[in-house]
Amino acid sequence: MTAFADYQHISFSRQARVLILTLNRPTQRNAVNARLHAELAQVFTDAQRDAESDVVLITGAGSAFCAGGDIAWMQQGVDDPAGFERTGREGKDILFSQLDLEKPLICALNGHATGLGASLALLCDVVIAAHSAKIGDPHVSVGLVAGDGGALIWPQLIGYARAKRYLLTGELMTSTEAERLGLVSEVVADEQVLPAALALAQRLAAGASLAVRWTKITTNLPLKALIHAHFDAGLAYELLSNRTADHAEAVAAFRERRPAQFTGR
Numbered sequence: 443m444t445a446f447a448d449y450q451h452i453s454f455s456r457q458a459r460v461l462i463l464t465l466n467r468p469t470q471r472n473a474v475n476a477r478l479h480a481e482l483a484q485v486f487t488d489a490q491r492d493a494e495s496d497v498v499l500i501t502g503a504g505s506a507f508c509a510g511g512d513i514a515w516m517q518q519g520v521d522d523p524a525g526f527e528r529t530g531r532e533g534k535d536i537l538f539s540q541l542d543l544e545k546p547l548i549c550a551l552n553g554h555a556t557g558l559g560a561s562l563a564l565l566c567d568v569v570i571a572a573h574s575a576k577i578g579d580p581h582v583s584v585g586l587v588a589g590d591g592g593a594l595i596w597p598q599l600i601g602y603a604r605a606k607r608y609l610l611t612g613e614l615m616t617s618t619e620a621e622r623l624g625l626v627s628e629v630v631a632d633e634q635v636l637p638a639a640l641a642l643a644q645r646l647a648a649g650a651s652l653a654v655r656w657t658k659i660t661t662n663l664p665l666k667a668l669i670h671a672h673f674d675a676g677l678a679y680e681l682l683s684n685r686t687a688d689h690a691e692a693v694a695a696f697r698e699r700r701p702a703q704f705t706g707r
Contacts, residue, residue, distance in 0.1 A: 452485055460496075460499055461489055463498065464500075465478070465500070465501070468502075471504065471553075483532035486542070490544060500550070500562070501549070506554045507551050507553050507555040508556070520684070530681055537561070537673060540565050541662060546567050551575050567658060568627045569628075573629055580612030589683075590676075594668065688705065
C-alpha cells in the first residue's frame with residue numbers, strides 16, 4: 443500500500459485481487475473538500491498502476507457515499523474564484539482518469555450520492571445501491587452548472603428527457619427509482635451493499651482479466667469520445683457559474699440555514 447500512503451481522505455484495503463477505495467470523511471458525509479478533490483484526481487491513476495489488483499471497488503465510510511462539494515470549500519471558491527478555477531484541471535483529471543481506468547470499477551453505493559458524488563458513482567462500470575440511498579445532481583440548487591460530468595453521463599444512462607427533469611431541478615431520486623430508470627445496476631438491502639459489490643468484484647477478478655478489461659475499454663469508447671468532445675465546455679460553464687451572485691447567495695443561505703433567494707445574476 444506504499445503508493446497510497448499519502449492519502450488523507452481515501453482509505454485503502456484489499457480482498458484478494460480487489461482493491462477497495464473508501465471515501466473517508468464520514469462526519470462530513472464524505473463531502474469533497476480541496477484535499478479530497480486533489481486525491482480523487484490521482485487515485486484512479488494509482489489504482490491503474492497497482493500491480494496487486496484486477497478489479498477496483500469504491501464506497502463511502504459512514505452513512506453516505508458522497509454528499510458532493512463541501513460547503514466550506516464552496517465558500518472558499520466564492521471568496522477566491524481564481525483559486526477555485528485552478529481546481530478545474532483536477533476536475534478534468536478525476537473524470538478522465540476514472541474513464542481511463544482499465545480495471546472494472548464497481549461502486550458500492552452505501553448511502554446518498556449527490557453532485558460530484560453522483561458523478562463518481564455513475565461513471566463506474568456497475569453501481570450496486572443500498573435500498574435507502576438516494577442519488578441526484580443538485581448543482582443548480584447551489585447556483586452551479588453540473589459541469590463535473592453529471593450533465594454528460596445522466597443523459598447517456600436514462601435519456602435526455604428524464605435526465606433534464608432531474609438536472610434542471612436538482613431533485614434526488616430513490617435508489618429504487620434509479621434502478622427502474624437504468625441509472626444504477628442493482629438495489630439490495632442496506633446491509634448487503636458491500637457484500638454484493640465484493641461478490642461481483644471477486645467474480646470479475648476470477649475471470650479472464652484481459653478479456654474483461656478489453657471489453658470494458660471497448661464498451662467505453664463511445665462514452666469517452668463524447669466526454670472528450672464536450673467536457674471542457676461544461677467545466678467552463680461551471681467555473682463561470684461559480685462567479686455568479688446566485689451561487690454566492692446559495693452558499694450563504696446554506697451556511698445560514700435559510701432558503702436561498704435567487705435573482706438570476
